[in-house]
Amino acid sequence: MTTNVSLTPELEDFTRLCVENGRYASVSEVVRHALRLMQEQEGRKAAFLSALKEARTGQARELDLVLRDADSIIDGRR
Numbered sequence: 708m709t710t711n712v713s714l715t716p717e718l719e720d721f722t723r724l725c726v727e728n729g730r731y732a733s734v735s736e737v738v739r740h741a742l743r744l745m746q747e748q749e750g751r752k753a754a755f756l757s758a759l760k761e762a763r764t765g766q767a768r769e770l771d772l773v774l775r776d777a778d779s780i781i782d783g784r785r
Contacts, residue, residue, distance in 0.1 A: 712738060747783060754780045 714722065722737045731737045758776050 751780050751783055 722731075722734045725731050725737045726734060731740065755777060758773060758780065762773055
C-alpha cells in the first residue's frame with residue numbers, strides 16, 4: 708500500500724536529517740517509527756485512564772499498588 712503524507716517543512720527537514728545521519732534508511736522508516744511510538748503512547752494513556760477509572764469506582768487495590776501500576780504504565784512497562 709502506498710500512502711502519501713504531507714509534512715511541514717520543519718518535519719521534512721527533521722526526517723531528512725534522520726536519514727542523512729544514518730539513523731533510518733528512509734523517510735518512510737522514520738514515519739513508521741513515529742507511528743509505532745504513537746501507538747505505544749496511546750496504549751499507555753488508555754491503561755493509565757483505565758487505572759484511574761478503576762480507582763474512582765472503588766475497585767482499586769491499596770494505594771501503593773495503584774501508584775506502582777501508574778509508574779509502570781508511564782514508563783511503558785505495561
